Amino acid sequence: MSRSMNASSLKRKRPESSSANGSLVDADRAVFNVIKSKEDMGIWTRDIKFETKLADTVVNKSLKSLLSKKLIKEIVNIKNKGRKHYMAAEFEPSKEVTGGAWYVDGNLDKELIGVLKGLCLKIINSKKVATVEGVYDFLTKSKVTTFDCTNQQIAEVLNSMVLDNEVIEVKSTGLGEYHSIPIGTVCYRIAKGAGLGESLKIGAMASIPCGMCPRISQCTPDGVISPSTCVYYQKWMNF
């Protein structure tokens, strides 16, 4: 009995012992095929279970097995960082999954962005006016960075700086400071006040407590929140 059992258990074990090229048990193969079919998008655990119609325990066991054989890898999906996602080992996660060049482990690489912004600001400050290509060429030739960045990345950083009102986007007139830039080419210059430690000009509404107040819609003359009881006004006049 035990021999037959031993023989059958051995027999049972044989399909589980797999190699990269070897056969997998049916469950493992099913799970692997589903994961591989998603290519560089990867797939969530629950979706694997849904598509393979296998029991939870079976899927979990297969995933463990495939991971140990390095046929699949676990990845972070930027849209759902809390969920376990898997991808076939031969694929690199797509931009949609990672979040793009600016994301590391599902988080925005603020340090990298900050460094590039600082460099771009210095370059434009020294050149007075620069195009995307001008900034990119300067960065690559001067080798101030220890990492590679693309023209596209520089354009994205400059665009973000325009939105921050640190630089302004202008079109070359071909005259004066623009003489080396073809007419009509988009270029960038330092925004007035930026780069000198000056903050953005504050509007009239934003200069008073009501402009900053998150409760303005609830404020009434005789209400709980009112101008006469307002703590923001109180702080504003504490000098």
Add this chain to the structure above:
Amino acid sequence: MVSQHGIKLAVYLVSSFYGDHNSKVCECLLRRGTLTLAQIIRFTELSREIVRHCLLALIHQNCIQAFSIQQEGAFGEAPKVVTHYMALFDNIIHHMRFPKFIAIVKDELGGECEKVFEALLQHGRLSFNQIVDREKQTVSKEENFDVDHLKESFNKLVNGRFVERCPAPEPFLAPPSDEETPAKKRGAKSTKVGDVSESIEQRALAAAAPMESLRFLAETHNWSDFSDKSSEEKFTSVKTGEKRKQDFLETDGGLLDQDEKKEVLWRVNFEELIRRLRHQACIANAKSRLNDECGIILGAILELTRSSESKVNIGSTASVSINDIYDEVIKKKGGLGMNLERIRASLVELGCEMPMLVEEYSIDLKSIIDMAQNEEVESIVLKRYGREAYRMFRFLSKSGCLHETDKIADTTFVEKKDAIKILYKLWKDDYLQMEKVTVNGARQTHFLLWKVNRQSLCQHVLDEMYHAALNLRLRIAHELDQEKEILQMPKDKVGEVEELRKRYMRLKKVSIIYESSLMNLDDALMLFHDF
């Protein structure tokens, strides 16, 4: 359509200037629209006498305009003419900026004109004789009163268009002609009641306004030879019945008597003052956004083209030649050293395109106003919601179209999980519009799209500004009320006690800050409402 807080601010201003009864009548008209005397009495629950006096006073102060229309009689009765009253919201809000108007007149025409102008602001409407009488009372016995000098100052104000002839107190609006009726009938099915009322009010204002040729025509010795619409359209020329007389404001030696004596009444021309303030705002924006030279050149162009502006909020200035611009620029402070080359460079910075044939330039004022409005709103977003919200808002504002959450997060370098929270907050506070899109594929996927709707955003921000202006006024009143004991004390007694002196100095400082903040906020109000 006036916003809720705009109405509250207007009511508060009328109360401050003219008392609670007048503010009650104004509030009734602002909230309910154009009404008859009987309706105002019913809604305000004030006595007939009080309402009549309030209406007279408010018409005199240019806060209300009356007009009469013919209404069909009921049950076979003859048609009757009924007087209606409409609140003039803009003129009420202008009371907040009287000091600015006075400063403009003083800068341009000097102290003598300022005195006459101030009298007109205070009294609403005055004839020249009333101005003379008033001046006689203020001049001391030792001083010689010179009526010619006063006349000269008055004429300067009229020629500068700071003062205008008053509109007719109660124009009659003729019923629409037969040709117009079918179109109006068609229109009545599709348009709302509010639209029809608005056009009646616009017609009333147009009918009341003096003819353009007479509006700034100063009186001569033979002023009685001139007749204008206001004297032609007398109340008595309209058929009256018993009912009509009950709605009629009795003269009591007031407003209407002036008409009957053919004395021309004058009032401040708010339109010209707002035009000057608009120009000032554009010049200030050019200076701060670009440089001083651009401000000087823009000022020169506005000086040259002001008289050709047909309305306050024109889109672009008239075209001016480069030589005319140069001649005007060198007259200005800081402009003497400029040459044509620098002027051309500044004009390009101001957004002008290089002309092809004739070298003439026109400035797009609307784009300057739009930029100033954007700066104001973005400033609020930055202060209230933070730097990341500022970037996302600017991205959506510049783009002008719907964008999906991830796209916004990627472009603005904001963490995706933070982006959705910030966008939701902005949407909840009416700074953004949001649309939900569902894509049906293997699975249903929901996308959120976001957009800045400029028109509704500006209306919302304007309402917030009215709210803030009212809050500032209430806060000032509260601070003064808290320290009323100190204000009632003699100053030397206040100075004796350290604690009292400190409180007094604090109150002084606080008042200055509140008042200057209110004046700045008023500039922003005009940016969104009047410019």
